[in-house]
Amino acid sequence: MQMPAPDTTLLEGRAQIVAGLEAALPADAVISDPVETRAYECDALTAYRCPPLAVVLPRTTEEVAAVLRLCHAARVPVIPRGAGTSLAGGALPTADSVVLSVARMSEVLEIDTDNRVIRVQAGRTNLSVSQAVEAHGFFYAPDPSSQLACAIGGNIAMNSGGAHCLKYGVTTNNLLGVTMVTMDGTVLELGGAHLDAAGYDLLGVVCGAEGMLGVVTEAVLRILPQPEGARPVLMGFDSSRVAGACVAAIIEAGVLPVAIEFMDRPCIRACEDFAHAGYPDCEALLIVEVEGSEAEIDHQLGLIKQVARGFDPVELRESSSQAESALIWKGRKAAFGAMGQIGDYICLDGTIPVSALPDVLERISEGAAQYGLRVANVFHAGDGNMHPLILFDANAPGELEKAEALGADILKLCVEVGGCLTGEHGVGVEKRELMSVQFNEADLEAQMRVKDVFDPRWLLNPAKVFPLSASRERRHAG
Numbered sequence: 001m002q003m004p005a006p007d008t009t010l011l012e013g014r015a016q017i018v019a020g021l022e023a024a025l026p027a028d029a030v031i032s033d034p035v036e037t038r039a040y041e042c043d044a045l046t047a048y049r050c051p052p053l054a055v056v057l058p059r060t061t062e063e064v065a066a067v068l069r070l071c072h073a074a075r076v077p078v079i080p081r082g083a084g085t086s087l088a089g090g091a092l093p094t095a096d097s098v099v100l101s102v103a104r105m106s107e108v109l110e111i112d113t114d115n116r117v118i119r120v121q122a123g124r125t126n127l128s129v130s131q132a133v134e135a136h137g138f139f140y141a142p143d144p145s146s147q148l149a150c151a152i153g154g155n156i157a158m159n160s161g162g163a164h165c166l167k168y169g170v171t172t173n174n175l176l177g178v179t180m181v182t183m184d185g186t187v188l189e190l191g192g193a194h195l196d197a198a199g200y201d202l203l204g205v206v207c208g209a210e211g212m213l214g215v216v217t218e219a220v221l222r223i224l225p226q227p228e229g230a231r232p233v234l235m236g237f238d239s240s241r242v243a244g245a246c247v248a249a250i251i252e253a254g255v256l257p258v259a260i261e262f263m264d265r266p267c268i269r270a271c272e273d274f275a276h277a278g279y280p281d282c283e284a285l286l287i288v289e290v291e292g293s294e295a296e297i298d299h300q301l302g303l304i305k306q307v308a309r310g311f312d313p314v315e316l317r318e319s320s321s322q323a324e325s326a327l328i329w330k331g332r333k334a335a336f337g338a339m340g341q342i343g344d345y346i347c348l349d350g351t352i353p354v355s356a357l358p359d360v361l362e363r364i365s366e367g368a369a370q371y372g373l374r375v376a377n378v379f380h381a382g383d384g385n386m387h388p389l390i391l392f393d394a395n396a397p398g399e400l401e402k403a404e405a406l407g408a409d410i411l412k413l414c415v416e417v418g419g420c421l422t423g424e425h426g427v428g429v430e431k432r433e434l435m436s437v438q439f440n441e442a443d444l445e446a447q448m449r450v451k452d453v454f455d456p457r458w459l460l461n462p463a464k465v466f467p468l469s470a471s472r473e474r475r476h477a478g
């Protein structure tokens with residue numbers, strides 16, 4: 001068979017862009033070899049892949065601005081990227097795009113313990129922010145389970161949360177300011193190193209905007225004094241429904257644990273095999289952690305255990321040492337990886353009112369049975385932030401589509417009970433077509449107008465968050 005001749009206009013355009021990027025950046029900061037760009041073809045939503053035209057790895061705000069100016073002039077889309085751990089396809093490239101990775105922008109720029117802030121470059125990993133202030137007696141509160149790898153820029157774009165966000169809030173509650181470059185290369189300073197800022201709260205708009213308004217290059221984060229101590233308690237139950245009801249009762253009782261995490265039997269087993277954390281053999285497990293002095297911990301755990309006893313737990317065990325606590329958290333934080341050893345799965349991320357947990361858990365099992373699929377659950381129960389993991393066989397034709405259809409039903413259920421499509425993973429490409437379930441046309445239009453202001457040509461991460469037809473219309477009009 002005769003191969004079609006390559007489109008030389010396209011090749012020339014591509015070569016020009018790469019030459020422009022190479023002229024603007026240090027030699028080692030541009031990747032255009034198609035074999036090497038494959039490493040950036042997807043994020044943690046691996047079902048979708050597309051190698052980009054090129055990848056750039058700038059080190060400074062000025063280099064980021066230079067890349068954006070060039071791509072803006074040439075009308076080339078740019079996909080910001082941190083560590084590529086997005087579970088929603090937020091960093092998925094298109095074939096005509098340049099991936100702008102902030103991975104090399106990992107410096108700590110300032111630690112100011114008097115004012116309890118740290119300023120870092122956007123590529124700094126989440127965990128290493130806490131590590132940078134540990135010796136001063138501080139920590140950075142939002143703790144996604146991916147914290148060893150994920151970057152602060154990605155956390156800001158997705159407004160990420162974690163197990164300990166029940167008490168401390170998610171990224172937006174711990175972010176004070178950013179330096180951000182818009183698609184035309186303009187450098188903006190939003191917020192500052194203080195609690196409130198004059199003018200419109202554009203920082204609030206940017207946090208959670210999924211890299212569609214600008215590329216964050218630096219961030220000012222609030223750091224908190226390390227608590228005197230912390231202790232988790234394991235609560236085992238013989239049904240998910242009862243465990244869900246216990247979560248709602250703990251919250252209702254007015255005690256504020258720092259974390260309430262939920263796992264059902266498949267997750268308990270997978271995590272136990274991985275971490276040997278001493279999890280009990282039960283249908284549903286809660287890990288509830290409180291912080292403070294020994295006396296405060298004893299008092300809070302006393303109240304929490306009293307509530308739990310009303311639900312006939314099959315296990316109610318406090319951690320007895322720091323080593324045991326570390327193992328308990330090691331197991332929970334490894335849940336997604338441990339489940340990956342069992343098979344392929346889609347990880348959902350919907351949020352519901354805590355009081356709806358028992359019913360929603362039951363309706364998820366019923367839905368799974370109707371589709372002939374298995375669902376495992378591991379999530380931040382105190383926040384009502386659910387992560388049903390839909391297990392499927394990626395090699396079996398039609399299974400992915402079936403799993404995605406069940407996923408859409410579950411997310412619609414979250415909206416139906418008064419919750420929302422995402423708690424922390426974002427919309428990305430994964431949930432963009434479901435946005436019209438959550439928002440009416442006027443709501444969506446208002447959000448898209450914000451994008452129009454920051455990026456009138458719709459070149460920055462253009463096909464994410466909004467239904468694809470709406471994004472395309474906007475981009476063609478831009």
Ligand SMILES: Cc1cc2nc3c(=O)[nH]c(=O)nc-3n(C[C@H](O)[C@H](O)[C@H](O)COP(=O)(O)OP(=O)(O)OC[C@H]3O[C@@H](n4cnc5c(N)ncnc54)[C@H](O)[C@@H]3O)c2cc1C
Nearest residue numbers: 082083084085086090145151153154157160161211216424
């Ligand atoms: C095993 C595992 C566990 C996880 N656990 C959690 C969890 O507990 N909580 C949670 O919230 N999430 C969790 N996630 C999801 C993911 O880690 C978060 O969404 C994280 O914030 C993404 O960061 P990243 O640096 O990997 O960003 P990427 O995946 O590279 O990008 C994510 C989004 O951010 C944008 N972006 C990246 N950097 C910038 C920047 N500098 N400026 C502007 N936009 C940018 C990208 O365009 C994209 O839209 C988990 C993921 C995995 C794989």
